[in-house]
Amino acid sequence: MLAMKKAHMQKADVERLYLPVTEGGRGLINVEFMYKSQIVKYKQYLNEESDYLIKAIVQHDTHRDKYSIMKEAQEIERELHLQQKNIHTNKEIKDAIIKRHNEAWRSKQLHGQFPKKVLDQANLYKELSFKWMKRQQISPSIEASIFAIQDQAVMTRQHQRDILKEPVDGKCRLCATKDETTQHIISGCEKLAGTYYVKRHNNLVQYVYWCLAKKHNFEVSNLWWKEILTQPQVIENATAKILWEMPVQTDVTVTHNRPDLIYIDKNKNRTFLIDITVPSDYNIGPKEIEKLSKYHLLKAEVSRLWNTQATVIPIVIGATGVVARSIRKYIDILDTNIDISILQKQAAIHTSIIISKVLGDTVFVHNTQPEQHTLRDNIAN
Ligand SMILES: [Zn+2]
Structure with missing residues (x-):
């Protein structure tokens, strides 16, 4: 039923x-x-x-x-x-x-991969990774699709080739270079990087931006999803300055000089370099380390040039909403009303949409003859 x-x-x-x-x-x-x-x-x-x-x-x-x-x-x-x-x-x-x-x-060989390789990792915050589903309203079918994605119960070409032993080549229908696995579609396809992934990412940035702006009494919309960021911008008042997608001018050359958000809390003389990412659930630990080292130099330069205490804040939310233990620490440092469950819900819903847009709506159903027309239709849309 x-x-x-x-x-x-x-x-x-x-x-x-x-x-x-x-x-x-x-x-x-x-x-x-x-x-x-x-x-x-x-x-x-x-x-x-x-x-x-x-x-x-x-x-x-x-x-x-x-x-x-x-x-x-x-x-x-x-x-x-x-x-x-x-x-x-x-x-x-x-x-x-x-x-x-x-x-x-x-x-289980296929379904067992997610608990063994993601949930049982020491740094994973298991309770928090799923609690959001109770706290946030979400339709039963979206919830079901998120679980199916975690179980890799998705009709990808790799699934057709390796599990169902069908005569397909198994390569991604969009980029045709990598195997079309669930992980590839939700976070690894270069053809989706500039479109669906950016949309998912920007949605999360928008929410964090809104929370920071609201805390410092900037004029923002009452609802965070109406506060749409369109071009790089800076807002400033007596207590804070927030930069979105603005590069920092430094004395020495810093390759990574543009985190998603730079938030300066003037009262505390602290600067936060916030970078948000939605990687594959299997990759949340390494992504956090990558972000910390990526902005390490910028952190040192900003601390010196602006005479402030700079901190790198990586916000890493797995594609289906799973999070590492450290997320709580980073969110707490910002001392803002950021609800982690909203970030998780946004990431997971976007991932669910990506899967059905790319592979078609019948993707979760075990059809013997998958529909062939879905890709063309989706690109047209
Ligand atoms: Zn691809």
Whole structure:
């Protein structure tokens, strides 16, 4: 039914439906496991009860060949790796069920790549990477497409060639140089760099700009998405100066002299070089390091020339909204009401749009004959 209503993409992972949101799941209740946990609890109740009638029931039940609560409960305990003789709290049973879903998810060859290579990385902020879906309004079908992208359950040419063993060459339909993988389409195709990726990126910059401007009482629209940045600009008042896409003049040659935003907090005499990027989810750690080193020289020059304390702020949001632990630190340094969940939602929704614009709307459905006309139509649009 979820698939029929497009709230779950057919080839996306089923285990994830029943994992809590903070574990990277959809947070639905699984009736089968609800039943199983009740049977385990029922067994515990029967064993603990000292009433002679209950004891008689237990004795009878243990000797039944069919429909024995005790035997069924033992079976479930084995399945969930619960110690059979112990009394288990509700939390222990729940944790065992979560663990079972998590293991099943990670053991899958294709779907298991995202949890193993992205979520299980030490620097990844797992809870924050998914909480935004609860905080921000998002349609079930967009949510489903974001999960399907993470599961790589997307009908790319590489998927057709390597997984479905169809006679296609597997190269990207736009650039024709790299394999057409999900990661390539959402963040690696040079043909999309100047269009869809820029749009996604600028959307995030626009929001951060608006937050900074609002904090310092600049005249801005009441709604951040109406504050559209069109050309490089500088705004300044008594407490702050904000530069968007403006290069910095320096004494020595600095190659990277134009971060997305330069924010000068005059009250604190601090300057923040803010650069925002939406890389593949697999690449958020390296991107942060890359941004820090890229603007290291500019930071030193700005500190010296402007007699200020300059700081590089890399804001790295994975293409489907996943974030590293450090994001909180960087956002806190800016001391502005930036809602990380808005950044995550914008990045993920744009990524979902990119996938369906490039590959066509039927991309999440397992068609044996993918439609051929979608690329031409999309370029025309
Ligand atoms: Zn390409």
